[in-house]
Amino acid sequence: MAGPVSPHSELGRQRILAAWWFLAPMLVVLAAAAGWPLLKTIYFSFTDATLNNLSGAQWVGILNYYEWLDYGDGTGEAFGLLADEQWWAAVYNTVRFTLISVTLETLFGLVIALVLNAEFKGRGLVRAAVLVPWAIPTIVSAKMWAWMMHDQFGILNDMFLRLGLISAPIAWTASPDTAMVAVLIVDVWKTTPFMALLILAGLQLVPGDIYEAAKIDGVHPVKVFFKITLPLIRPAILVAVIFRALDAMRVFDLIYVLTPNNDRTRTMSVFAQENLFQFDKFAYGSAASTLLFVVIALMVILTIKLGRMDLEGNG
Amino acid sequence: MTRSRSLIRLVAVALSAGVALGAVAARAEELSLVSGAVGNDLAELEAQLKIFTEKTGHTVKVVNMPASTTDQFGQYRLWLSAGNADIDVYRTDVIWAPQLAEHFVDLTEAAKDVAKDHFPAIIESQTVNGKLVALPMFTDAPALYYRKDLLEKYGKQPPKTWDEMAATAKEIQDKEREAGSAQLWGFVFQANAYEGLTCNALEWIKSFGGGQIVEADGTISVNNEKAAKALDTVKTWVGSIAPEGVLAYQEEDARGLWQTGNAVFMRNWPYAYALGNGDDSAVKGKFDVTTLPVGAEGESSAATLGGWNLAVAKYSTKQEAAIELALYLASAEAQKYRALQNSRLPTIEALYDDPEIQEKQPIIPRWKEVFQNAVPRPSAPTKTKYNEVSSEFWTAVHNTLSGDGDGATNLKKLAARLKRLQGSSW
Numbered sequence: 001m002a003g004p005v006s007p008h009s010e011l012g013r014q015r016i017l018a019a020w021w022f023l024a025p026m027l028v029v030l031a032a033a034a035g036w037p038l039l040k041t042i043y044f045s046f047t048d049a050t051l052n053n054l055s056g057a058q059w060v061g062i063l064n065y066y067e068w069l070d071y072g073d074g075t076g077e078a079f080g081l082l083a084d085e086q087w088w089a090a091v092y093n094t095v096r097f098t099l100i101s102v103t104l105e106t107l108f109g110l111v112i113a114l115v116l117n118a119e120f121k122g123r124g125l126v127r128a129a130v131l132v133p134w135a136i137p138t139i140v141s142a143k144m145w146a147w148m149m150h151d152q153f154g155i156l157n158d159m160f161l162r163l164g165l166i167s168a169p170i171a172w173t174a175s176p177d178t179a180m181v182a183v184l185i186v187d188v189w190k191t192t193p194f195m196a197l198l199i200l201a202g203l204q205l206v207p208g209d210i211y212e213a214a215k216i217d218g219v220h221p222v223k224v225f226f227k228i229t230l231p232l233i234r235p236a237i238l239v240a241v242i243f244r245a246l247d248a249m250r251v252f253d254l255i256y257v258l259t260p261n262n263d264r265t266r267t268m269s270v271f272a273q274e275n276l277f278q279f280d281k282f283a284y285g286s287a288a289s290t291l292l293f294v295v296i297a298l299m300v301i302l303t304i305k306l307g308r309m310d311l312e313g314n315g
Numbered sequence: 316m317t318r319s320r321s322l323i324r325l326v327a328v329a330l331s332a333g334v335a336l337g338a339v340a341a342r343a344e345e346l347s348l349v350s351g352a353v354g355n356d357l358a359e360l361e362a363q364l365k366i367f368t369e370k371t372g373h374t375v376k377v378v379n380m381p382a383s384t385t386d387q388f389g390q391y392r393l394w395l396s397a398g399n400a401d402i403d404v405y406r407t408d409v410i411w412a413p414q415l416a417e418h419f420v421d422l423t424e425a426a427k428d429v430a431k432d433h434f435p436a437i438i439e440s441q442t443v444n445g446k447l448v449a450l451p452m453f454t455d456a457p458a459l460y461y462r463k464d465l466l467e468k469y470g471k472q473p474p475k476t477w478d479e480m481a482a483t484a485k486e487i488q489d490k491e492r493e494a495g496s497a498q499l500w501g502f503v504f505q506a507n508a509y510e511g512l513t514c515n516a517l518e519w520i521k522s523f524g525g526g527q528i529v530e531a532d533g534t535i536s537v538n539n540e541k542a543a544k545a546l547d548t549v550k551t552w553v554g555s556i557a558p559e560g561v562l563a564y565q566e567e568d569a570r571g572l573w574q575t576g577n578a579v580f581m582r583n584w585p586y587a588y589a590l591g592n593g594d595d596s597a598v599k600g601k602f603d604v605t606t607l608p609v610g611a612e613g614e615s616s617a618a619t620l621g622g623w624n625l626a627v628a629k630y631s632t633k634q635e636a637a638i639e640l641a642l643y644l645a646s647a648e649a650q651k652y653r654a655l656q657n658s659r660l661p662t663i664e665a666l667y668d669d670p671e672i673q674e675k676q677p678i679i680p681r682w683k684e685v686f687q688n689a690v691p692r693p694s695a696p697t698k699t700k701y702n703e704v705s706s707e708f709w710t711a712v713h714n715t716l717s718g719d720g721d722g723a724t725n726l727k728k729l730a731a732r733l734k735r736l737q738g739s740s741w
Contacts, residue, residue: 050699051392051393051396052396052417052418054396077735079735150560151558151559151560151563152498152558152560152571152572152577153571169558169560171558171559171560171562171563173560173563174507174559174560174561174562174563174564174717175559175560175562175717176717176718176719259563260507260508260509260562260563260713261385261508261509262508262710262713262714262717263710263714263719264717264719273389274706277388277389277390277392277393278385278388278389278392278702278703278706279700279702279703279706280414280699280700280702280703281703
């Protein structure tokens, strides 16, 4: 690899120019595929657009977000997304889902990665097999689990009944107490391999001689893990957590397929989809999408700041 | 004189040849029909399309959609708003006409000879501001399915009231379970949070005398004692005579339980009749249907009006052939086939007197009166806001059934939310 070159030298300028040329196609595609729709959505959230009349949308300011309707007698009522209890319930559901699922997936992923990092016979095969849940499309795994969790025909209830763990079949996805649990089970099952893979990649970058040195010094294995392994793979874990959290915040398919559409499991994405396409409230749905974007952006910034992650790669 | 006449003749010949050529060119279009399906719908549709292809030369590709009308609607609205030309004909729910009218071709002219054969009320339900949005394919009104053999065994009559139904269901369920049928449930219906729950709950409330959510003149009537009582009554069924999983059941889940012989009663549409009498059914010949029970003596039974129609997209580039397809699938011939194979209720009045239908699908002549008195969902008064009204309603009902607040509390909240949604007018 070439050493550092001052950006002010002739060579440095050439390199920067070349870099921009190489980046240009990606930037154009990104602007067209992500930037433009995002701007459009943000624009629509400040209008009264409906799906049947997108071109005739009129600017209405922040009315989709907040509006105080004065009844003229000192009383009034707040309208708009920020005053919509269903929206806040959706925010709560999403955040709760993200916190629990990402925490569990990180812990399980770490354990699996540590196991897979150890030398044992048939390691390649196991590494490949672990990825199977991740390779199945979400809709398919959601449907598969929906049948496994079916209250009458499901294999889960059958197994638990035979083992004597439960006395009556549980309606996993229907009962409000277990619907979120069911979603979490499927999500953890599906995405733990992803976490394991990213953490494993981090683990393989840890140089072996450090462990050897620790072994010679007689350091306890638990101490080795907390003092050597964990600090060294922290960047990898952080990247994995951010990826997963982003994904979890916009969860839609799993919940849409697996559970009835109600207040207990409705997430921000489900809320937005409902308003955009089911109801005649395209602008309101756009506002929800915009807020979802803002929330996700804030979360990423927060995670990077708190994790003091160095995206510049200056180690 | 003669020269000019022969010239005219020549032109006429050339013109007619051109027309003939044009007709040849217009033949054999490839159409796309999008349709959701439950039970046998798809097989029956494919069989009919084969006949259509033989008759006209047009081929039709069926784009298959999920069974839930709620899921279908979201996708269709998106396609139609984008002016999608890939789909020519849509199978549309009876409640969609006011919401999607502007995207479909006016079929008044095309159907002027056949429209009078259909029940006027159904044609009217598909007419928006004088525009015939869709042609009726079949109509729907649910029934209470009951196990003849089990009712006879315990000396019971088909129930007249919901309380009677619940008592009978409980008794048979308990006794049969003692006798070893551990899987048996008393009653299954559709209580997933979707459009189907709106249908079910409208029936409960209406048959308790609690109105129709939003009345024909636009008044929000749902917040009343009778409606609350209806929901509280149903709440007591969940987990006792109906499995708790019913809160996630749609039509096909209920039919799954029923057709494997694991339910005493079921609320479902007529399509389950033909399937229940199929060779692979565990309840073949062991069941019958009756009208849905009433809430109390003096009230009348209520069945929600359903039904599916065919609409031609304005954005289709093959509109002529597409209209031909819609006309064919709505024709007496196609409706009779559908009635015989799939026990779907025809929308053509004359078919109810058809001897073959009367013999093979006896439910159909019996159901003529039921669907004629069926209760429409408030899609006409609430116009483009219907989906949201329905969603608010089924959410309130689903919350009540899953124990999150009682009927009175949830309906009070619902009425306030509907009022807010209504604004100055629907």
